[in-house]
Structure formats: C-alpha cells, structure tokens
Amino acid sequence: MADKARLPLAPFLVPCVVLAVVFAAALGEVLGYSFRTFIPGSLDVGGFTLENFARIGKPIYARVLRDTFWLSFLTALFTLLLSYPVAFAIVRARRPWLRGLLIVLAITPMFTGEIVRTYSWMLVLGTNGFVNALLGGLGLIAAPIQFMYRSIGVVIALVQFSMPVMIVILATALTHIDVDYEKAAANLGAPPSRVFLAVTLPLSVPGIVSGFIVIFAWTMSAFSTPQLIGGGKVLMISNMVYLQGLSSFNFPFAAVLSLVALVAALGTLSLAAPLTKAIERRAALH
Amino acid sequence: MRTVKAFIVAALGVAVLGWSGTVTAQELVVSMWGGNWKAGAKKIIASEFTKRTGMSVRFITGGTMDRLTKAKVNKGDPESDLTITTTHVAFLYISDGLFEKLDMSLIPNAKELFPAAIRSPYHIGLYSYVYTPVFRTDAMPAGFRIRSWNDLWGPAVKGKLALPDFDPSHIIVVAALLSGADAAHWKAGIPKLKALKPSIKAFYQSDAVSQELMTSGEAPVQVMLSINGYHLIEQGMPVRIEIPKEGAVVGIDAIAINKGTKNLAAAHRFINVALDADVNRRLAEFYKAGPMNRNAKLDPELAKLPGVFTTPEQWKTQAILIPDEVRAKLLPGWKAWFTENMAGQ
Numbered sequence: 028m029a030d031k032a033r034l035p036l037a038p039f040l041v042p043c044v045v046l047a048v049v050f051a052a053a054l055g056e057v058l059g060y061s062f063r064t065f066i067p068g069s070l071d072v073g074g075f076t077l078e079n080f081a082r083i084g085k086p087i088y089a090r091v092l093r094d095t096f097w098l099s100f101l102t103a104l105f106t107l108l109l110s111y112p113v114a115f116a117i118v119r120a121r122r123p124w125l126r127g128l129l130i131v132l133a134i135t136p137m138f139t140g141e142i143v144r145t146y147s148w149m150l151v152l153g154t155n156g157f158v159n160a161l162l163g164g165l166g167l168i169a170a171p172i173q174f175m176y177r178s179i180g181v182v183i184a185l186v187q188f189s190m191p192v193m194i195v196i197l198a199t200a201l202t203h204i205d206v207d208y209e210k211a212a213a214n215l216g217a218p219p220s221r222v223f224l225a226v227t228l229p230l231s232v233p234g235i236v237s238g239f240i241v242i243f244a245w246t247m248s249a250f251s252t253p254q255l256i257g258g259g260k261v262l263m264i265s266n267m268v269y270l271q272g273l274s275s276f277n278f279p280f281a282a283v284l285s286l287v288a289l290v291a292a293l294g295t296l297s298l299a300a301p302l303t304k305a306i307e308r309r310a311a312l313h
Numbered sequence: 314m315r316t317v318k319a320f321i322v323a324a325l326g327v328a329v330l331g332w333s334g335t336v337t338a339q340e341l342v343v344s345m346w347g348g349n350w351k352a353g354a355k356k357i358i359a360s361e362f363t364k365r366t367g368m369s370v371r372f373i374t375g376g377t378m379d380r381l382t383k384a385k386v387n388k389g390d391p392e393s394d395l396t397i398t399t400t401h402v403a404f405l406y407i408s409d410g411l412f413e414k415l416d417m418s419l420i421p422n423a424k425e426l427f428p429a430a431i432r433s434p435y436h437i438g439l440y441s442y443v444y445t446p447v448f449r450t451d452a453m454p455a456g457f458r459i460r461s462w463n464d465l466w467g468p469a470v471k472g473k474l475a476l477p478d479f480d481p482s483h484i485i486v487v488a489a490l491l492s493g494a495d496a497a498h499w500k501a502g503i504p505k506l507k508a509l510k511p512s513i514k515a516f517y518q519s520d521a522v523s524q525e526l527m528t529s530g531e532a533p534v535q536v537m538l539s540i541n542g543y544h545l546i547e548q549g550m551p552v553r554i555e556i557p558k559e560g561a562v563v564g565i566d567a568i569a570i571n572k573g574t575k576n577l578a579a580a581h582r583f584i585n586v587a588l589d590a591d592v593n594r595r596l597a598e599f600y601k602a603g604p605m606n607r608n609a610k611l612d613p614e615l616a617k618l619p620g621v622f623t624t625p626e627q628w629k630t631q632a633i634l635i636p637d638e639v640r641a642k643l644l645p646g647w648k649a650w651f652t653e654n655m656a657g658q
Contacts, residue, residue: 067645070385070409087653153529175531176515258526259478259516262657270656273378274479275648276405 054289060282072279079283088267092287095247095264098178102185103243106193107235109186114197115227137191145255148184149175152256176258184252189245193238200234201227236303244292264288339368341579344384344393344571347374348520349544353599354397362586368579376519377402378479384411384571391571394580400565403436404641412436413570419581422588422606429565429628430588430605432637436569439587440596441603443561443620443632444483447542450551452533459555462487465534466505470512475523475532478516481651482644483536483562484509486635490559496635496643506655516656527552538564539620543601556619560633563622565605597621 061080064073082088113133120126136144151157152174159171174180204227212222250265257266264284272281343359345351351372359370373393375383381402384391388411396406406412412435417423423430423437430438446459457469465474476484488502488509489495514532517523520541526532527545539561542554568587570580586592594609596602603622604611616623622632 065645067642070381070405085653087657090657149525149529153531155530254518255522258475258514259518259656267652270478270648270652273382275645276378276381277645277649 057282057285060279061286063279065277065279070276076279079280082280083283083287088284091262091264091267092291094178094262095288096291098182098185098253098261098263099243099246099249101178101182102189102246103239105182105186106189106242107197107239110190110193110197110238111235113190114194114201117194117198118201133194134191136187141188141251142255144188145184145252148180148187148252148256152180152183175256176260178257178261180256181253181261184256185246185249188252189242192245193242196238196241197231197234200231200237204230232306233303236299236306240296240299240302244295247288247292247295264291339576339579341368341370341395341576341583342393343370343372343583344380344396344398345372345374346376346397346520349540349600350374350397353596357595357599358583358587358592361589361592362583365586366579366582370583381405385409389573391573393571394574394576395568395570395583397439397566397568400432400436400438400567401635401637401640401644403432403567403569404637406569407433407435408641411572413572413574413577413580415570415584416581419578420585420588422585422590425590425606425608426588427605427607427625427628429634432565432567436567437584437588438565438567438605440593440600440605441563441565441622442539442600443556443563444477444536444538445542445561445620446555446557447527447535447537447539448553448555449527449530449533450553452530458553459534460558462491462557462559464557465512465536466509470534472512472514473532473534474509474512475515475517475526475535476513477518477523477536478651478656479518480644481647481655482635482640485647485651486562486633487559490633496639499643499647503650503654510655513655540600540602542620543618554619556631560631561620563632563634603627 060072062075062077064076064078066073113129117126117129117133120129149156153159154171154173154175156174158174159168162168163171174183208226208230209222212226213219217225247263248265249263250269253261253263254266254269257263259266262270264287268281268284268288271277271284341362343354345354351374355370355372359372363369377398380396380398384396384406388409391411396403396412398406403412414434415437420437426437429441432438446462446465448457448459450457453473454469459465464470482496485499485502485506486496488505489499490502492502492505494501512534515526517526517532517535520538523535523537524541524545527535527537528550537554539554542552545552546554568584570577570584574580587596588606590606590608590610593604593606594611597604597609597611598615601615601618601621603620611621611623615621622628
C-alpha cells in the first residue's frame with residue numbers, strides 16, 4: 028500500500044510559537060521592571076533594587092492578596108453550586124427544545140460585555156436598586172441592604188459572570204458519563220438521589236475540579252467588577268496593580284504585584300491534576 | 314475570468330484613489346478626553362480652526378493616564394499632533410521629552426492670558442476649574458451646606474462621601490491646609506485624613522463613575538470636578554456646588570504639541586485659535602469653566618457661578634493652587650499612601 032501523504036506539522040506550530048515567544052518576552056519585561064527603582068515624577072525607571080519586593084510585605088498587600096484568594100474561592104464555590112444543576116439539566120434534558128433553551132439562557136450573558144453586565148449589577152444591587160426596591164416593597168426589609176462597595180456585591184456579580192464558563196465545563200464532564208452506569212444503579216434498586224450521589228457526582232469530579240480551579244484562577248485576575256462594584260472599598264490584586272501602575276506610574280511595584288498574582292494563579296492551576304487524582308482515588312476506595 | 318479581472322482592476326483603482334485621498338487630505342489630530350470634553354473642543358476650537366485654515370481636525374480620546382501611557386509607547390512617532398491634558402500630568406509628558414518646546418512667536422494670543430495660564434515653555438492652560446465639595450440637595454438634610462472643608466468630617470456626611478482614587482491630591486492638600494501645613498508638608502494632615510474614613514462611602518475611578526454615584530444617590534456628597542457638577546445640573550439634577558471658605562483646589566487643563574509631529578506650524582495655529590478671546594470665552598461658557606484669556610468676557614450670570622474664576626481677586630481668595638512640579642513629584646507618594654491607608658474596607 029502506498030504511504031499516505033502526511034501534512035507537515037511545522038507550519039501549524041508557527042503561530043503558537045510566535046505567541047509563546049511574545050508572551051515570554053512580555054513576562055520577561057515585567058520581571059525586569061520589578062527589579063528597577065521607581066522615580067517619582069518621571070516615566071523612566073532607575074537602577075537595580077530589591078525595594079519593590081520588600082514593600083510587598085506590608086500588611087495592606089498581604090490583606091489584598093488574602094482578600095483576592097478568599098473572594099476567588101467564594102466565587103468559584105458559589106458558581107459551582109449554582110451551575111451544577113443547570114449543567115445537569117442541560118445534559119439530561121430529554122426534549123431538544125428544552126436543552127436548546129437552557130443552553131441559550133446559560134451562555135447568552137457571555138455575549139454582553141463585562142462592563143455592561145457590571146453596570147447592570149450596579150443598578151440591581153444599588154441602595155435604590157431593584158433588589159432593595161423589591162424587598163422593601165414586600166415589607167421584608169426596613170432599610171436597604173448594602174450590597175454595593177461590599178464583598179457580597181462583588182461576589183454576586185462575579186458569580187453571574189463566571190456561570191456560563193462553569194456550566195460549559197460541567198456540561199462537558201457530565202456528557203462523558205455513560206448513562207448506563209446510572210441505569211445499572213437504578214436497576215439495582217438505588218433511588219435517584221443515591222444514583223446521583225454514588226454514581227453521577229463522583230464521575231463528574233474531574234469536571235468539578237477543573238471548573239472550580241479555572242474559575243478560581245480566572246477570578247483572581249478580575250478587575251472591572253471589583254473596581255466598579257467594590258468602589259475602591261473592595262480591592263483585589265488587579266485593582267492594586269492598576270492603582271500602582273497605570274494610575275501612579277509606579278510600574279516597578281505594579282510589576283511585582285503582577286508577578287505575585289501570576290505565581291498565585293499558576294500555583295492554583297498546578298493543583299488541578301493532583302487534586303483530581305486524589306479525589307478520584309478516594310471515590311474509588313468507597 | 315474576464316469579469317474577475319475587471320473586478321480586481323476596479324477594486325485596485327478604488328483602493329488607490331481612496332489611499333491617494335487619505336494621503337493628500339490635511340488633518341490635525343488632537344488627543345483629548347471623550348464625552349463632554351471632546352464635544353466642547355470639537356464644537357468650539359476645532360470648528361473655528363477648520364473655518365480659518367481649511368484643515369480638518371480629528372480627535373482621539375481616552376483617560377488621562379491611558380493617553381500618557383500610549384504617548385510614552387509611541388515616543389518619537391506620536392499618534393496625535395496635540396495633547397490636551399491636566400497641567401500637572403503634562404509635567405510627566407515633559408519630563409519624558411514627549412512635548413515640543415512652544416514657539417511663542419506663533420501664538421500671539423498668549424500675550425492676553427492670565428499669568429497662571431503659562432504653565433511652562435511646553436504647555437499652556439486653556440481653562441480652569443476646581444475640585445470642590447458638591448452634593449445633592451434632595452439627598453441631604455434640609456438646609457445642609459458645606460461652608461468649610463471641615464464639614465466633610467461632620468456627622469451629616471457620614472457614609473455619604475465619594476472621592477477620586479485616581480488623584481487624591483485634592484483631599485490630601487486640603488487636609489494639610491486644615492492642619493496648618495501645605496502641599497509639601499502634607500504628612501501633617503495624616504491624622505485628619507484618617508479621621509475622614511467614616512465619611513467615605515466609595516472611591517470613583519473616572520468622571521463617569523463619579524456622575525453615576527451622584528445620579529444613583531449612592532454617594533450624594535463628593536469632591537468633584539466643578540465642570541462635571543455643572544453637567545449634572547444641566548441634566549436636571551438638584552446638585553449644589555460649594556466653594557468652602559478655605560478655597561477650592563484649582564485644576565487647569567492645558568494644551569501642548571507632541572514631539573515628532575509633522576504638523577508643527579498647524580499645531581501652533583490650533584493653540585493660537587484656542588486662546589483667542591472669543592473662542593476661549595465660548596469654550597469656558599460651554600464647560601462652565603474659567604477662561605485663561607483675560608479679554609474673554611463671560612456672560613455675567615456665568616461669571617458668578619462657583620468655581621468660575623475670571624478676576625485676579627478670585628484667584629487670590631478662592632483658589633488653592635498646587636504647583637505642577639510639586640504635584641507631579643509628590644502624587645505617586647500620595648497615591649501610594651492613600652491606597653495603603655485609605656482604600657479598602
């Protein structure tokens with residue numbers, strides 16, 4: 028039999044190699060800036076210094092980093108809890124029109140820009156916004172609940188922003204679960220709740236872990252939502268980078284903050300594989 | 314096939330003609346803020362310039378610091394011929410060699426300006442405004458007034474105040490003054506600043522967010538740019554602009570020519586048009602700002618408005634002026650201190 032002509036791989040690698048080189052160069056520049064001295068009143072930077080790294084030890088920056096981790100964790104957790112039922116319904120819906128409708132409802136928010144969605148949340152969560160007007164009108168609250176400029180408001184908006192992505196990840200994981208396993212469990216007498224807890228949920232763990240970590244790492248770089256809804260009272264690491272870098276032109280210190288955020292995000296992502304394996308091993312033992 | 318060839322030739326012909334049109338058209342590009350800012354400059358300065366010279370004007374817009382960042386990146390090959398920015402940020406442009414030294418012989422209208430207008434050999438003030446306390450009268454107790462900056466620390470303002478986080482210089486300098494010091498010795502005002510925290514509801518990052526906070530009632534008391542306050546009043550909002558007895562912090566927007574421009578002569582002419590007494594008057598009336606040309610006679614009703622300075626007496630008694638170089642050099646430290654001590658919950 029004649030050898031089939033094989034498509035050369037190299038041309039397809041060129042774009043990603045170019046991107047990787049450009050990205051590495053940009054990161055290298057950021058790393059370089061982190062060791063340079065900031066000169067107030069000038070756009071230039073000075074000589075070598077470790078001062079920027081020493082400054083990161085101040086309590087305010089540790090607090091911002093801690094708050095960033097905590098808000099990212101809460102966002103990922105609530106996004107997971109709210110998205111799982113939607114993803115499950117999409118995958119298990121018997122009627123194609125229902126599945127289509129759920130998909131449209133789930134991912135349509137992605138087509139509106141982040142700023143538009145954030146401004147919408149400002150109208151909904153404001154002191155005189157929709158939520159307070161509704162609760163007040165129903166007599167459930169005597170005074171408006173303060174959502175804006177608080178962590179709760181930021182988390183609510185970030186969860187809504189993250190849900191489409193989480194739903195897609197979870198739906199993909201659930202799609203790969205063979206329904207025969209669920210049928211077998213049901214045939215052996217397990218009620219639906221037991222089928223879900225003993226079969227479906229453990230088999231969807233890789234999707235849960237992936238989705239959680241993706242949303243966690245993604246939220247760590249959130250900027251416009253905490254900027255607008257946090258109103259300078261809720262600061263995440265990206266807001267601090269903006270305040271120090273673009274706003275103050277202290278690019279060296281902004282570079283250090285960026286590197287810290289990058290290391291934290293990469294460290295979190297690196298947990299995905301070992302965490303998934305550990306949970307799967309635990310589930311297998313049961 | 315013949316049809317395809319004919320189409321390609323026709324398309325190339327249109328492209329060449331179009332390209333030729335782009336190359337030969339004379340155009341001046343001005344970097345400016347968007348929204349109401351661009352609207353005023355376009356309607357008043359640009360249209361007059363085009364009428365006098367036949368040269369069209371195009372604006373590129375963006376935030377103060379964003380445009381400075383872009384200018385630095387494009388150093389030597391600027392995107393625009395002129396830049397309109399705040400006077401102390403212009404100092405940063407100058408320190409990085411981003412502006413041309415002005416040939417004042419090409420700007421004869423500069424002889425008619427207030428002394429405060431000549432900021433440096435590289436940039437000239439176009440109009441002045443103030444950062445001052447502004448509040449919604451329908452969201453504060455009846456009879457509430459801000460007669461002194463100290464009133465911002467009062468119980469009526471608790472949890473209602475918004476301040477700009479992109480430039481805390483106004484409140485920092487005010488706190489220093491209230492503590493008996495000045496801009497250069499601002500640390501004397503630190504206890505006063507920390508005591509302001511209970512009043513602060515939020516920080517705003519832009520004019521748009523400031524106006525949104527006022528419109529929604531989230532922060533009905535603000536240290537706000539007077540021009541934005543008048544913009545809200547024009548839209549029917551019950552807003553009062555106060556000039557405290559200690560004065561208001563003056564801001565001046567200035568114009569300069571970007572180094573490397575290919576339209577140096579036209580750029581100088583643009584500045585001269587902007588400083589023309591009548592043009593400067595119309596611009597100041599549009600923004601409800603103070604003109605820089607002393608022969609620009611504003612409508613008497615407008616001249617009475619808070620923050621519109623038209624006389625040397627007003628500059629002397631109501632203006633808190635921060636020297637550009639002091640502000641440019643101290644601002645990063647002010648921002649760092651402000652972020653580390655005032656921002657956050």
